[in-house]
Amino acid sequence: MTSKLQLKAVSKGFKRHTPDAFTALDQINLDIADGDFITLVGGNGAGKSTLLNSIAGHFPIDSGDIYLDGESISHLDEEERAAFVGRVFQNPAMGTAPRMTVAENLALAKRRGHKRRLRRSVKEDDRQEFAEMLSRLNLGLEDRLDTEIGSLSGGQRQTISLLMATINRPEILLLDEHTAALDPKTSKLILELTNQIVRNDKLSTLMITHNLQDAIDYGNRILVLSHGSILYDIKQEDKANLTAIQLYQLMEGV
Numbered sequence: 001m002t003s004k005l006q007l008k009a010v011s012k013g014f015k016r017h018t019p020d021a022f023t024a025l026d027q028i029n030l031d032i033a034d035g036d037f038i039t040l041v042g043g044n045g046a047g048k049s050t051l052l053n054s055i056a057g058h059f060p061i062d063s064g065d066i067y068l069d070g071e072s073i074s075h076l077d078e079e080e081r082a083a084f085v086g087r088v089f090q091n092p093a094m095g096t097a098p099r100m101t102v103a104e105n106l107a108l109a110k111r112r113g114h115k116r117r118l119r120r121s122v123k124e125d126d127r128q129e130f131a132e133m134l135s136r137l138n139l140g141l142e143d144r145l146d147t148e149i150g151s152l153s154g155g156q157r158q159t160i161s162l163l164m165a166t167i168n169r170p171e172i173l174l175l176d177e178h179t180a181a182l183d184p185k186t187s188k189l190i191l192e193l194t195n196q197i198v199r200n201d202k203l204s205t206l207m208i209t210h211n212l213q214d215a216i217d218y219g220n221r222i223l224v225l226s227h228g229s230i231l232y233d234i235k236q237e238d239k240a241n242l243t244a245i246q247l248y249q250l251m252e253g254v
């Protein structure tokens, strides 16, 4: 497998030069193969979101380097990286424009990285493409193309966020507890949809979850983070026989 994303000795601290200074990521080395679907687990404050933020360019890292397809991307800011990074957050309200319609949001996502991205009108063939894409989900969303995103339910909104993040087949997909705010049934639905999109498009993906069974059931590799370091990197073969209790024990060091 060829490498898609590489982190070399990546460190990130907060509140530097103050008495509260601490290291959120400590010399992380990570090689993500093309098409890897990695689930990321670890206790509160382990550094999971900081890892995703560092990859997305949400802030500059303190030291180390990040490479996409062998080229350093460390100097690119978040907006520049949005051309190849797709991201979905826990809060369905993030990543979508609430006063714009479903079709307008999808069109905006499709034009991301292209010029004149703020054009609001939606081309007819795009509308048709979106309607077909949504009708395949059987959620009735194809009839809501002209509905403002803000009036959709959390689950419907998260479905659109996921489609927006993946519509241009990003090089890297970052999922930050993207089903945590949803009820169990909707969460399962979004996870299944995620799995389908990631597998079909062979997207290299990092997914943070606090649900250890989901971490085992989805993806081909589990990373356990603790105090800013990768404690375990569990590959497909070992993951297959792992139980949620065993994973919990690994996380807690018991």
Ligand SMILES: Nc1ncnc2c1ncn2[C@@H]1O[C@H](COP(=O)(O)OP(=O)(O)OP(=O)(O)O)[C@@H](O)[C@H]1O
Binding pocket: 014, 015, 024, 042, 043, 044, 045, 046, 047, 048, 049, 050, 051
């Ligand atoms: N922008 C920031 N400014 C200051 N401290 C931050 C910032 N972002 C994260 N931190 C701190 O860095 C540490 C790691 O946080 P991070 O959000 O990466 O953990 P996490 O593993 O995602 O935790 P959780 O499961 O609680 O979301 C925490 O102590 C957090 O308070």
